[in-house]
Amino acid sequence: MLEQYCEKAQLKDGQTILDIGCGWGSLSLYIARKYANCSVTGICYSTTQKAYIEERCSDFQLSNVKIIVADISKFEMEATYDRIISVDMFEHMKNYKELLKKISTWMKQDGLLFIQHSCHKVFAYHFEEHSDENQIRSIFLTGGTMPSANLLLYFQEDVAVVNHWLVNGMYFARTSEEWLKRMDQNAAAIRPIMESIYGKDSATKWTAYWRTYFIWLAEIFAYKNGEEWMIVHFLFRRRNRIVFVCHQLLQPYLLDYCCSFSQTLCLYFLICDRTLKVCI
Ligand SMILES: C[S@@+](CC[C@H](N)C(=O)[O-])C[C@H]1O[C@@H](n2cnc3c(N)ncnc32)[C@H](O)[C@@H]1O
Numbered sequence: 001m002l003e004q005y006c007e008k009a010q011l012k013d014g015q016t017i018l019d020i021g022c023g024w025g026s027l028s029l030y031i032a033r034k035y036a037n038c039s040v041t042g043i044c045y046s047t048t049q050k051a052y053i054e055e056r057c058s059d060f061q062l063s064n065v066k067i068i069v070a071d072i073s074k075f076e077m078e079a080t081y082d083r084i085i086s087v088d089m090f091e092h093m094k095n096y097k098e099l100l101k102k103i104s105t106w107m108k109q110d111g112l113l114f115i116q117h118s119c120h121k122v123f124a125y126h127f128e129e130h131s132d133e134n135q136i137r138s139i140f141l142t143g144g145t146m147p148s149a150n151l152l153l154y155f156q157e158d159v160a161v162v163n164h165w166l167v168n169g170m171y172f173a174r175t176s177e178e179w180l181k182r183m184d185q186n187a188a189a190i191r192p193i194m195e196s197i198y199g200k201d202s203a204t205k206w207t208a209y210w211r212t213y214f215i216w217l218a219e220i221f222a223y224k225n226g227e228e229w230m231i232v233h234f235l236f237r238r239r240n241r242i243v244f245v246c247h248q249l250l251q252p253y254l255l256d257y258c259c260s261f262s263q264t265l266c267l268y269f270l271i272c273d274r275t276l277k278v279c280i
Contacts, residue, residue, distance in 0.1 A: 005087065006035075015083055019086070028065055043070055081108060081111060084111065087115075096155045115233070116233050127142060127145065159238060163235040170222055172230075177214070177218045
């Protein structure tokens with residue numbers, strides 16, 4: 001899958017890469033090792049993840065990886081990148097319009113954005129906050145969203161879709177079954193980790209929560225042979241915007257001009273108040 005992300009993102013050696021929600025760095029490290037002339041910046045949410053990735057970088061003697069710890073919904077920066085990739089972070093997010101707007105400012109003029117997220121084939125829904133601990137989903141995915149397969153297509157003001165792909169849910173179901181199997185095979189080694197994170201008294205309970213979470217994922221993504229919940233990949237480019245501001249009376253003339261122009265360049269128009277915006 002890591003190779004597929006790079007292919008679909010049209011990644012090339014020498015580019016600057018931003019991996020948003022890089023987690024434990026599997027993709028950032030993969031890119032940094034495979035494309036030695038790429039410089040990779042990962043944004044993660046925890047200092048433990050940053051420390052882990054930096055340790056792996058020193059194991060592999062990599063000097064082309066930089067990790068930033070930040071909450072993406074609040075984080076701002078000036079830097080721009082050739083490729084931005086986000087794998088399985090959008091499910092933790094809300095307000096995709098604002099998020100894509102922010103990400104678009106980090107894309108170079110000809111930059112591309114590749115996103116993977118899980119989805120339901122038709123419905124988008126919130127992962128609501130529950131105090132009810134029996135709702136295993138709410139424990140691990142509180143406050144996020146299950147997007148529908150087409151949800152991001154509704155947010156194309158700042159980015160424009162280049163391509164999108166559906167990946168059958170069975171792949172993810174098998175992955176989750178594998179996580180469960182490995183967790184069970186390594187139960188003795190995992191026990192002290194559970195105790196250190198959740199406390200001695202709660203380690204058994206949290207082990208059960210994690211097992212149930214993996215079973216839940218495997219079940220829903222395998223439902224109807226993986227054609228109900230699945231994975232979607234998007235490739236977006238940055239929408240470069242030329243804004244003409246003109247008086248209302250002049251708009252028909254400008255619109256005429258742009259319409260003939262559009263036959264070759266494929267433009268679309270947004271007219272708000274007195275401003276005619278031409279988005280390419
Ligand atoms: C399911 S993991 C995916 C990690 C990684 N991309 C991968 O494929 O292995 C989701 C990641 O999103 C990160 N994340 C969630 N909310 C975030 C936020 N508000 N700001 C930055 N990262 C966030 C989490 O830290 C987590 O590592």
